[in-house]
Amino acid sequence: MPLTETQGRSKLNSDFKLKAQVSSPNPRAIQPVLKGFVTQGSVTRAGDDFLVEAEMEGTSAKELNRSLLSALRRIKKRTTLRAEWTCGKTTERFFDYVLKKTIRS
Numbered sequence: 001m002p003l004t005e006t007q008g009r010s011k012l013n014s015d016f017k018l019k020a021q022v023s024s025p026n027p028r029a030i031q032p033v034l035k036g037f038v039t040q041g042s043v044t045r046a047g048d049d050f051l052v053e054a055e056m057e058g059t060s061a062k063e064l065n066r067s068l069l070s071a072l073r074r075i076k077k078r079t080t081l082r083a084e085w086t087c088g089k090t091t092e093r094f095f096d097y098v099l100k101k102t103i104r105s
Helices: 005-012 027-037 061-075
Strands: 014-023 041-046 049-058 080-087 090-095 098-104
Touching: 014 061, 027 041, 027 049, 027 061, 049 061, 061 080, 061 090
Parallel strands: none
Antiparallel strands: 014 049, 014 080, 041 049, 080 090, 090 098
């Protein structure tokens, strides 16, 4: 029996948990974009940074990380992202667009 479009898409996507620190020279400008991107989770301001804990669905940690940072940098170019994406027993750590470490437990 063939898969419907929705079933096929859900087979390709995985659930990821995000823990991140977002820094920007203009936190007020990126806050609405950040809160719009994070629909399931929390965005907490800590000084000039934001601490993010969220759950997202996507095809890969790399793609989700790229999407988030690209959206933030459209508003403010000098925004930085330190992110940790966990799916199952695999955690991938990124600094901006670059994968720094993969941990499998």
